[in-house]
Amino acid sequence: MSDREKLQTHLSPFFHDSIIAYLENLIILNKVQFILSKPRKTKLGDYRAIPNESLFIVTVNNNLNPVQFLITVLHELAHHFTWMKHKSIAKPHGKEWKQEYQRVFIPVLTNEHVDKPLKRMLASHLKNPKASSYSDVHLNEFLNSNFNESIKRVIDAPMDEPFVLGKRTFVKEKKLRTRFLCTDLANNKKYLIHGHTELP
Numbered sequence: 001m002s003d004r005e006k007l008q009t010h011l012s013p014f015f016h017d018s019i020i021a022y023l024e025n026l027i028i029l030n031k032v033q034f035i036l037s038k039p040r041k042t043k044l045g046d047y048r049a050i051p052n053e054s055l056f057i058v059t060v061n062n063n064l065n066p067v068q069f070l071i072t073v074l075h076e077l078a079h080h081f082t083w084m085k086h087k088s089i090a091k092p093h094g095k096e097w098k099q100e101y102q103r104v105f106i107p108v109l110t111n112e113h114v115d116k117p118l119k120r121m122l123a124s125h126l127k128n129p130k131a132s133s134y135s136d137v138h139l140n141e142f143l144n145s146n147f148n149e150s151i152k153r154v155i156d157a158p159m160d161e162p163f164v165l166g167k168r169t170f171v172k173e174k175k176l177r178t179r180f181l182c183t184d185l186a187n188n189k190k191y192l193i194h195g196h197t198e199l200p
Contacts, residue, residue, distance in 0.1 A: 006036055011066055016113030019070070026077050026104065027058070036062040041198075044132075045072040047079035056080055067118065067143055071125075074104050093131040102126050118142075154180060155195035163199060 007027075011020050027034050037045075037059040045060040058076040060069060078101035082090050090096040105126055109119055125139045157163040159172050162185060170182040170193065179192040 006034065011069065015066060015070065016111065018111060018113060019108060022107050022111075023070075023073055027073075030077075030080065031056065032077065032080055033057045035059045039063045044068060045076045047076040047083075049080070049083045056083075065143060070108070071122075071139075074108075075101060075129075078104055093129075098129055101129050152199045153195060154182075154193050154197045154199065157199065165193070165197065165199060 007020050007023055011023070026032075031054075033056065035057060039061045043061075044064060045058065048055075048057045048059075050056070058073065058080065060072050060076065064072060078097055079092070081100040081104065082097045085100075086096050105122065108114060109123055109126075114122075121139060121142045125136050130136055154163065154165070154172070157172060162169050162171050164170075169185045170191070171185060172180045172182050173190075174181040175195075176192065179194050182191050182193050183189070184191060
């Protein structure tokens with residue numbers, strides 16, 4: 001399946017052709033290799049630059065909902081544009097990356113075919129973009145209410161009741177902003193776990 005077909009498959013049920021064409025141009029014209037990855041628990045996507053081989057690779061998990069997919073593609077492409085302008089001088093999610101992320105997002109926010117509620121949410125997200133979209137609580141609440149009703153997360157687990165994450169069993173003790181202070185029942189150690197971490 002070509003890059004164009006991959007993008008169309010993931011975005012066409014939700015986004016207008018003009019958005020898909022915009023992403024295609026960003027990827028193809030900038031000679032970025034686009035790869036759909038099997039779901040990864042630790043990340044939604046990543047970017048790798050191998051300048052000696054003129055190889056620039058963006059990978060995105062293949063199980064994302066359309067808005068997550070769009071955000072992740074633009075997030076990783078912003079890394080590419082940051083690298084091309086600043087190389088390794090810029091911090092991974094520093095001001096240079098934030099500027100590039102906001103820049104590549106502008107055509108989405110000005111597209112007449114994107115719903116106004118989604119535009120407002122994305123505009124809020126772009127005011128101070130985070131290293132991970134999981135850290136944007138309001139964005140995640142929007143995505144969960146519109147796409148992921150069947151998915152359970154740490155935030156959904158009752159307080160003081162055990163929940164399983166990976167091969168370990170935890171219990172939530174206290175909410176600390178976006179994370180929960182949890183105890184591993186096997187070793188009694190404390191861990192901070194993000195509330196939007198998915199449960200099996």
